[in-house]
Amino acid sequence: MADKENAPAAAAAGPRLTRSAAKRAAEAAAGAPAKRKRVALGELPALAANAATVHRTPLARPVKPARGAAKAARPGKPVPRPAAAPAAAADAEAERCGSSSPRRAAGAADPDRDSSASNSPPRAAAAADPDRDSSASSSPPPRAAGAGALGNPQLCGSYASDIYTYHRALEVEPRRRPRSDYIEAVQSDVTANMRTILVDWLVEVAEEYKLVADTLYLAISYVDRFLSANALSRDKLQLLGVAAMLIAAKYEEISPPHAEDFCYITDNTYTKQELLKTESEILKLLQFELGNPTIKTFLRRFTRSAHEDKKRSILLMEFLGSYLAELSLLDYGCLRFLPSVVAASVMFVARLTIDPDVNPWNKKLQKVTGYKVSELKDCIVAIHDLQLNKKCSSVMAIRDKYKQHKFKFVSTLLPPVVIPTPYFEDLAE
Template identity: 60%
Template sequence: MAEQAQSGRVTRAARKRAAAAAVAGPGDHTPVTKKRVVLGELTNQSNIVLQPKEPSEPRKPVNPRAKGKVKKGVRKCAVRSKVEPARPEKKEEGDCGIDVRAEDDDPQMCREYAADIYEYLRTMEINPKRRPLPDYMEKVQKDVSANMRGILVDWLVEVAEEYKLLSDTLYLSISYIDRFLSSNALSRQKLQLLGVASMLVSSRKYEEISPPHVEEFCYITDNTYTTDEVLKMESDVLNSLKFEMGNPTVKTFLRRFHRIAQEGYQTSDLKLEFLGYYLAELSLLDYNCVKFLPSLVAASAIFLGRFIMNPKTKPWGSALQQYSGYSSMDLKECVLILHDLYMRRRGGSMQAVREKYKQHKFKCVATMASPPEIPASYFEDVSELL
């Protein structure tokens, strides 16, 4: 029972190694080399490798009844919005109220508040206090590279899956990391520490009802860092960001753009929704996407998702342009980056996002085929249609 509890708190890589050790049998006394995980050692590796914890090392007891009961309820609420989306009302193209309903429980989707909330979110996302520098790798960081950042993000995606954290927690964590690195030079040995501390902040201070304990974040790094080190970095992150923690993310805008993207569909298409989420999470891996506003990345994910679903139809219409505020030409650079990330799905070292969206619960959208090129005509301005 104790071994079961431990194995549930490590990543897939650790579970595979534990299974291999079990197959070897008790007679095999080959010593296991325990390796401390730091990103400086991972330049040529595919992902952060976690070793299973020694059975003899005690862990802080957790009340599974209290914790599991709350989290189970949270996940049900989160999944319900995905599995049972409301059918969008059919309106004429160009109507900015196409994705809002007066009876919707979400204030962002209610016609009475939608325009004001969207305007506030757009103002908030361009606030320099809440934005990372678009070139902080070149101007601030000396020992950390864009590839190291990508490996860290890939690992955090897997951590979020292991602990069943909300996707909003993941997006905020990456936002905190980029903002912190924009003003603080960091050694590669502390990059993973920054990652777990940022996820600790976003889960404990903002999103999760029942977040992982700080000891669990230490454990997921193979105890490379102590609780004091994680808490110290948490304090550094909060002070560096001046406690400006609330941020609209790509996921925030995806929720709003998705319903209008359903124009022409008789029912809400879950595959299109999950494809947008997949493309948005791929954008987190690429440092080149840091320069784009969250709303632009969200709009680009919708553009590319519609193109992949129906390559013969122009993916960006006048209603999407009017409602999002972006023309197809505005999205071109970001769309092409996302398309390149999508087409590289069968290669490369960072696979956590791809493996996540290969699952049936996400309609296996990571396995969908896409044309190798997007026609240039699809980026032509549609303003004359408004």
């Protein structure tokens, strides 16, 4: 009734503004900069020449509360506490994996997962990966008297070695590997520089949508595997990138962005129908086998073994390793290396950067990774050149990302310009 009575007055006052319109008008009046900037990578050569990175803000969507959270929070009804895993299980698993550091505190494990904006509980599927589970704990559990290593079955300490062996077997399967020469052998309109620009942009998209690191690595893997089998025009390269990220997000994320969000982030250069069609083509090529191991899969395991200096926080090693691993995604030449080789080489360069006076490689790392330093030399040199800006220096998204305080400014750290020759000599048995 009140609305009907006020209708003539409202009509006389003009059209009614929505909350969003009123907010935009207030920001415009205050001179606030526009936040939502979208981009189309239609002119890839021009973007390469200008070396410009454009930041975009995704559409905000409300986060759904966990099922039963509202019911449990009703007045007069106590909220049950989740059972905490014994710390002894974490210490035993860390020792079994070859780590000299104790279990980490809340949020200290994965910089990319720490930056996630998701408030939902972790996936139950995470229990299948012992490295991911032990590095993504929400809080340090209290130590229980007499608790053994088998107290927390999610750590899968007894199976960590077998799972690592399984991942090493998966990564060498030809159907899970992209061609290292597909730019020369398959593509006629797409160049290595265009691929670098696309990867750099996908890093920005993953950062702004708060996607986990595994989503980014899988998306780039799908892009390379698709381009290894199908010639593509340059105007469809961005479409391929967002379609691959849509698939990876559905596989990895708790609350993945919608197809409309990925269309929006490209400035609506592509329609939803085009995006879904490309998604279908990628899935057919992959034969719906989406869960291959990536650099991040091995990096989680190697980081605990590489961290030996108890005076320094393991966060520095983790952030620096993540930074170097993402830099390797930019380089088309790194496709010839297996993900485990890249992860092991990243640990070498990270340790060299943190403490250049000590040989970065030791018997412990050699045992955990299964590689001698001579087998990693070419990959180490490639990552070292990326860190020194000798390659892919025109794209800055990853370097800017890890220049933030929350990542301890690791992109500002530089290793020695020349790696000492003795560091490449194999260790004596």
